[in-house]
Amino acid sequence: xxxxxxxxxxxxxxxxxxxxxDGAFIKLNTNENPYPPSPAVAEAIREALPRLKKYxxxxxxxxxxxxxxxxxxGPEWILCGNGSDDILTIVTRTLVGEGQLxxxxxxxxxxxxxxxxxxxxxxxxxxxxxxWSLPPRFGAAEGSPRLxxxxxxxxxxxxxxxxxxxLEIAERLTCPLLVDEAYADFAETNCVALIRESExxxxxxSLSKSYALAGLRFGYLIAQPHLIEQFVKVKDSxxxxxxxxxxxxxxxxxxxxxxxxxxxILATRRRLLREMQAxxxxxxxxxxxxxxxxxxxxxxxxxxxxxxxxRILVRYMDYSGWGDGLRxxxxxxxxxxxxxxxxxxxx
Amino acid sequence: xxxxxxxxxxxxxxxxxxxxxDGAFIKLNTNENPYPPSPAVAEAIREALPRLKKYxxxxxxxxxxxxxxxxxxGPEWILCGNGSDDILTIVTRTLVGEGQLxxxxxxxxxxxxxxxxxxxxxxxxxxxxxxWSLPPRFGAAEGSPRLxxxxxxxxxxxxxxxxxxxLEIAERLTCPLLVDEAYADFAETNCVALIRESExxxxxxSLSKSYALAGLRFGYLIAQPHLIEQFVKVKDSxxxxxxxxxxxxxxxxxxxxxxxxxxxILATRRRLLREMQAxxxxxxxxxxxxxxxxxxxxxxxxxxxxxxxxRILVRYMDYSGWGDGLRxxxxxxxxxxxxxxxxxxxx
Numbered sequence: 001x002x003x004x005x006x007x008x009x010x011x012x013x014x015x016x017x018x019x020x021x022d023g024a025f026i027k028l029n030t031n032e033n034p035y036p037p038s039p040a041v042a043e044a045i046r047e048a049l050p051r052l053k054k055y056x057x058x059x060x061x062x063x064x065x066x067x068x069x070x071x072x073x074g075p076e077w078i079l080c081g082n083g084s085d086d087i088l089t090i091v092t093r094t095l096v097g098e099g100q101l102x103x104x105x106x107x108x109x110x111x112x113x114x115x116x117x118x119x120x121x122x123x124x125x126x127x128x129x130x131x132w133s134l135p136p137r138f139g140a141a142e143g144s145p146r147l148x149x150x151x152x153x154x155x156x157x158x159x160x161x162x163x164x165x166x167l168e169i170a171e172r173l174t175c176p177l178l179v180d181e182a183y184a185d186f187a188e189t190n191c192v193a194l195i196r197e198s199e200x201x202x203x204x205x206s207l208s209k210s211y212a213l214a215g216l217r218f219g220y221l222i223a224q225p226h227l228i229e230q231f232v233k234v235k236d237s238x239x240x241x242x243x244x245x246x247x248x249x250x251x252x253x254x255x256x257x258x259x260x261x262x263x264x265i266l267a268t269r270r271r272l273l274r275e276m277q278a279x280x281x282x283x284x285x286x287x288x289x290x291x292x293x294x295x296x297x298x299x300x301x302x303x304x305x306x307x308x309x310x311r312i313l314v315r316y317m318d319y320s321g322w323g324d325g326l327r328x329x330x331x332x333x334x335x336x337x338x339x340x341x342x343x344x345x346x347x
Numbered sequence: 348x349x350x351x352x353x354x355x356x357x358x359x360x361x362x363x364x365x366x367x368x369d370g371a372f373i374k375l376n377t378n379e380n381p382y383p384p385s386p387a388v389a390e391a392i393r394e395a396l397p398r399l400k401k402y403x404x405x406x407x408x409x410x411x412x413x414x415x416x417x418x419x420x421g422p423e424w425i426l427c428g429n430g431s432d433d434i435l436t437i438v439t440r441t442l443v444g445e446g447q448l449x450x451x452x453x454x455x456x457x458x459x460x461x462x463x464x465x466x467x468x469x470x471x472x473x474x475x476x477x478x479w480s481l482p483p484r485f486g487a488a489e490g491s492p493r494l495x496x497x498x499x500x501x502x503x504x505x506x507x508x509x510x511x512x513x514l515e516i517a518e519r520l521t522c523p524l525l526v527d528e529a530y531a532d533f534a535e536t537n538c539v540a541l542i543r544e545s546e547x548x549x550x551x552x553s554l555s556k557s558y559a560l561a562g563l564r565f566g567y568l569i570a571q572p573h574l575i576e577q578f579v580k581v582k583d584s585x586x587x588x589x590x591x592x593x594x595x596x597x598x599x600x601x602x603x604x605x606x607x608x609x610x611x612i613l614a615t616r617r618r619l620l621r622e623m624q625a626x627x628x629x630x631x632x633x634x635x636x637x638x639x640x641x642x643x644x645x646x647x648x649x650x651x652x653x654x655x656x657x658r659i660l661v662r663y664m665d666y667s668g669w670g671d672g673l674r675x676x677x678x679x680x681x682x683x684x685x686x687x688x689x690x691x692x693x694x
Contacts, residue, residue, distance in 0.1 A: 028572035052562040098445040215399040215589030233360035242562030
């Protein structure tokens, strides 16, 4: 007899992007920021070192106040997480029971499906329209979903559903809608202002991408306070450590760094799109820090493999029944130089 | 209609010990180590700072190898967690489904019960014998438990169930037994060697107490590899951050610091027990870094409150149907001086 819950034993498990630890690769595969974080981060960490022997603040008060200030809400609207994956896990566990329905989109972030499976929940995958807009089914009451996930900007496309359409969908839904804005700092719009208008809209944010802190694990949720109170019951008591609370607060406090970094990423994104198109790739107009590239009529997996042999990692993604392509993260200008140099040799 | 799962809406939520962030208290309430961690920790963190922009190793390989070396097992026997609370959560989610049974002891760590509630699982609280030994019921097949938790040393008592009794219980149990050894570095025995003998025995370890790293959030599990493989599916992909992986590895690497620190804690524990007894408290022979103190025939809550007014925090615990007392963590000699000075004034 197995001790393991059957739905977990049956799972393959979520496979994160390759993370070689030897530093010998140009990494354009997991949407990290290619530039170092604000210098304020290292300073905050050094200052926090003497506090390591004590438990951290279970509510990460200093960060909540900083994020609240940034978004014009009260601190009670903010929940901190050990990466935004922790936020997604907490929200799923709070809202979705065994056998209940979680609604998600396809193709999108594969983790949402894994979260449903871990709960022993069912999931319904609604396919994006061909132009990456939302089909009406995503907001339908049928099936009584308990939670819906929308990555906005989406991955792998980098496309954005405009806030007015998100609000309209949320109003039709009979359950909360988690808008995963991991990449929204690179976009032209976001849904934070909608949270006051609808208790159904919650926004998850990550410091991994736009604050260059993937290694730190820090994310947060913005939602109405009566929901935050419930999520607090489900999170681990001390889910954020003393160093990451201090570092994340410092990162949010340096908006000048943030603006300059964003401008650099957006400039390189334009270049990436232009040069990929010049090589014959079909691209999508990305509002994230990556681009999605397909090559109709030709296999792209060998390109991924050949680039890897040349110490350049991009993400090869194959969505069953939909198609495959290469997701290429925005690197530094120098990294992108090398990427195109090698790509041109093998294409 | 509420969006929240009913069992979560009904929960009060786990209340962690008070964590004032202003540093103005002598904290003897949450079993932190009163001494700073090994100097190797700060050095490892400074070295890891340049890696913050990249995702960490999802499997925390360097730590797994270090822990494996310490315990004489292979790295595939180790699972790393964002604090041992993360480990307890992962194990519960992997093994216990809605409506299934989790077996625990009373009085013990209150979080175990919370973990069952979060899963929508049932729990059976087996009462310790009066001498803190295990009653036969704890190992019974009745009720078909899916998981059993044993804090060893236990809290609040600080008592230890000898390994041979743990093995005997595990052999009778029809489910895995998680031995929570958060405090075992302060004890004379532990159950790590039993893991090879029984796939049912798993041991959770924390760096919060005996490595003085409560603020870092790092714990790990030692269990047979076929179980670790399942737990990996359930954990967040990047549940441990780059700084904590580096710091925890450095901490485990400094066994000289560990031995010296342990000797100091054990000396102060002996003093705490002796002086509490001299004041009329009934104590238990603790093998942890805290002592459990009752005062038969007299209310101790006012003592907790009066100490708090004097900026000394101890933990007042009231176990319904069993009794109340003060759990006092081992502080520095100077902190314990102040504690007794104030306690003698008010008792």
